[in-house]
Amino acid sequence: MAHRLRPEGLAFVETAPVRLVFAHELSAPPERVFRALAEDVAGWAEWFPAVRSVEPLDGGAGRDVRLLGGGRFRETVLAAQEPELYAYRVDVTNAPGISALVEEWRLAPAGTGTRVRWTFAADGGRAFRALLRPARPGLGRSFRGAVKRLDRRLAS
Template structure:
């Protein structure tokens, strides 16, 4: 059963009860990484293994994302400042216990490449927050693998 989440802004990345932050360097330039994140939404399914389908809505202002296993997200892009930041808020999901979620991808120059920092900021029931904290290692591994895969995709 899908439910609507609390509407939050980009500042939620700093104030969320649960903040998971991961970082990794890529050889691709920030502009290329930004384009892959913001302009090639369907391509996410090719490099982020947890995603089975992603599609832009409303000329890229919103997104519809499906994860393997059946979790669905309807998202609103809340920041798209090339080449520095791409962030979105989940508005509707079928994930139980979630009350608010923002994901921010911050792109910083690192030599000729990019340092990618992903912040997963969430609020939910006590059980949801506990599960999310326990999933930190798995989310970190998924992020690492996704960044490596995206870097290979951009290089090709």
């Protein structure tokens, strides 16, 4: 059953009870990485294995995300500042236990490439928090694998 989450803003990335932060460097320049994140949202399914589909909503102001395994998120884009920041919050999900979720993608030049930092900022019930913290290594592997696939996609 879908439920509405607390509508947090971008500041939640710094204040969330659970913050998981991952970083990786790509060879593609920040502008290309930003476009892949913010403009080619349907392309996420090609490089992020956990994502089955992403559809832009409201002219790009929102997204409908479907994950493998049946997870679904309706999101609002909080920031799309080329080339350094793309962030969104989850408004409605069928995932249990979550009360607030904001994801931030920060991009910074790294030589001729890009340093990508992804922050997963969340709040939820005790059981959700207890499960999320030990899930950190798996989320990190998923992130690193996804951005490596994105880098290969952008190079081709």
